Amino acid sequence: MKRIYIHEEYCIGCRLCEIHCIAQHSRSKKLIKAFKEEFPRPLPRLVVEESGYISFALQCRHCEDAPCLSACLTGAMYRDEKTKAVLHDKDKCVGCWMCIMVCPFGVIKRDENNKIVSKCDLCNGEEVPACVANCPNEALEYR
Amino acid sequence: MERFLIIGSGPAAISAIETIRGKGSKVEITLLSEEPYIPYSRPLISYLLAGKIEEERLFYKGRDFYERYGVKAFLEEPAVEVNIREGIVYSTKGRKFTYDKLLIAAGGKPIIPAVEGKELKGVFTFTTLNDAKNIAKYLEVEKAERVLIVGGGLIGLKATEALLEWNLNITLVELADRILSLTLDKKASNILQWRLEKESVKVITSNTVQEIRGQKKVEEVSLRSGEILPCDMLIFAIGVAPSVSFLRESGVEINRGIIVNEKMETNIPNIYAAGDVVEIKNIISGKNQPIAIWPNATEGGKVAGANMLGEDKFYPGTFPMNSVEVCGIPTISMGLTEPEGNDYEVFSKEEGINYRKVILRDNRVVGAVFVGNIERAGIFCGLIKDHLDVSPFKSRLLDDDFGLIYLPREYRKRKIEEAIGL
Numbered sequence: 001m002k003r004i005y006i007h008e009e010y011c012i013g014c015r016l017c018e019i020h021c022i023a024q025h026s027r028s029k030k031l032i033k034a035f036k037e038e039f040p041r042p043l044p045r046l047v048v049e050e051s052g053y054i055s056f057a058l059q060c061r062h063c064e065d066a067p068c069l070s071a072c073l074t075g076a077m078y079r080d081e082k083t084k085a086v087l088h089d090k091d092k093c094v095g096c097w098m099c100i101m102v103c104p105f106g107v108i109k110r111d112e113n114n115k116i117v118s119k120c121d122l123c124n125g126e127e128v129p130a131c132v133a134n135c136p137n138e139a140l141e142y143r
Numbered sequence: 144m145e146r147f148l149i150i151g152s153g154p155a156a157i158s159a160i161e162t163i164r165g166k167g168s169k170v171e172i173t174l175l176s177e178e179p180y181i182p183y184s185r186p187l188i189s190y191l192l193a194g195k196i197e198e199e200r201l202f203y204k205g206r207d208f209y210e211r212y213g214v215k216a217f218l219e220e221p222a223v224e225v226n227i228r229e230g231i232v233y234s235t236k237g238r239k240f241t242y243d244k245l246l247i248a249a250g251g252k253p254i255i256p257a258v259e260g261k262e263l264k265g266v267f268t269f270t271t272l273n274d275a276k277n278i279a280k281y282l283e284v285e286k287a288e289r290v291l292i293v294g295g296g297l298i299g300l301k302a303t304e305a306l307l308e309w310n311l312n313i314t315l316v317e318l319a320d321r322i323l324s325l326t327l328d329k330k331a332s333n334i335l336q337w338r339l340e341k342e343s344v345k346v347i348t349s350n351t352v353q354e355i356r357g358q359k360k361v362e363e364v365s366l367r368s369g370e371i372l373p374c375d376m377l378i379f380a381i382g383v384a385p386s387v388s389f390l391r392e393s394g395v396e397i398n399r400g401i402i403v404n405e406k407m408e409t410n411i412p413n414i415y416a417a418g419d420v421v422e423i424k425n426i427i428s429g430k431n432q433p434i435a436i437w438p439n440a441t442e443g444g445k446v447a448g449a450n451m452l453g454e455d456k457f458y459p460g461t462f463p464m465n466s467v468e469v470c471g472i473p474t475i476s477m478g479l480t481e482p483e484g485n486d487y488e489v490f491s492k493e494e495g496i497n498y499r500k501v502i503l504r505d506n507r508v509v510g511a512v513f514v515g516n517i518e519r520a521g522i523f524c525g526l527i528k529d530h531l532d533v534s535p536f537k538s539r540l541l542d543d544d545f546g547l548i549y550l551p552r553e554y555r556k557r558k559i560e561e562a563i564g565l
Contacts, residue, residue: 003563047519049548058547061562067521070158070441073186075203092200094190097466100517101475102438104525104558106546109518110473 001084004122004132004142006056011139013055017131018044021059024123024130040113045120046131047107057131057140060107060120062086068099068108076116085122093117145170147451148232148240149214150222151248152176153185154437155418155444157204159246162448164212170452172214173242175234177221177249180272182208186437188275189301193308201272222249225393227411244413244451247390247401248444251383251419251435253298260355265376269302270383278378287375288312291364293352295322299380300335300469307342307470314345314372321348326465327474328481331514334496335469342470352377385420385433398422400433405457407447415451417443424460427478427509427527434463462527466517472496475520478510478527492541499541506534519546525558 025042026034046059062085068077076092093116099108111118123129132140149156183201190196209216224233232240253268292299295317321332354365363373385400396402396410400422407415418440422431439461446458464477491500497515511523536549
């Protein structure tokens, strides 16, 4: 499957990935509208980690042997048969947080407004996920 | 054609079936279930009883699971005996089922203590969909108002939380000196007890039910302390034990649960077992024990299913862990949470209801507790599993920005590559 690869040596910690992830998952998908008019604002579905001069963006790895799939007790977490991505059906989620307990990358978040989890969906069919498309220094790659 | 027989319809059984069919196998699969329903998610019954979800949502694999996966299922027909010599399983309805390979995924049964009056109307357990429905019906028909929940573990708290939505007068009795004593540490238990009391739940610890009294239905309960509590309903939530009584004479080796190896094979050739019914290796203590949690059932079922097809898959074991939310306070606990002795190093941090604690032994994470802020708790689950030496960064473990960036670069890189199968 196509995946997001992280090149931490190129990451400049600008967090544009985070901002564009939020915009992409907003209702309008427009940056200014998403930040000025839409509340509650969607959560970014990636984590930017930073320490000293190292930084990188981390999103769901869509693991081959995904612990979140084994831990999900509602059927909300599933593998897309075509793309092999690990996706999350928000209508099935009850917010039991079992996936948060087992994800070794810590990239599944609590969406406290909706009492469900939120995770990377590889921008659901977009040719290139927003975080990758908007990375100014090719620290994220989709291939 | 090879014939597989599966006893049980919980997550271990389901994940074995998904694995078998996912690998393209066309073996004949027959399944015996004690349930009158198609597969459903038992942990969701508390959400149903609370009125947070509709019944349909429990059937998490879809209504047509058995048809889609080519499973001939016999409902409300549990196994009563296994004859290993002839390869036959007998059901409660007197039917004989032959097999080439057998998977025992019979799950656990709620423990009901031998107290007088346990047969009275109004006494329930809280494990199955029918339990939830019967409780709801009883509450409506009998207009029950005072409920006693016996057991302050996971199931007791789930029942309590669901019944809070019914505006009842709830008392929780726990034998240990605090609630969730097996999974949480003292501080976390205290936070949750405080939260429950704020909702007017009466929490009684270091005490238990001695006798249940009433004419036809529950009217009052006497506690070990001598206290008498009037009550209209009682729910036993003491715990579950592996459901192995039908195997006692079979020759399948049993301790508390079925004994299996890393391939989920029992001592009898062609008989496998997985889920709450087995004793699995606790990778923290090194000892085998029943670990009745959902991920253990699905992982074990997956390995059993693959090995039934002749593959060579191993399940190295797991450790106790749980995620429980009580009245809006989420908690996650894993491994050892209240260790005794001098071999442990403990880090903790507390801010209001947000509480985090990590326990190390020989510079390896062996346990963790999260209350309130549970973000990224799974990183610690990974650290326990991988047995990683955390000494270079242990002072960072409770930092707000703790993440993969503090882990050794090589480990981080390998972890990311492994996840995608490189």
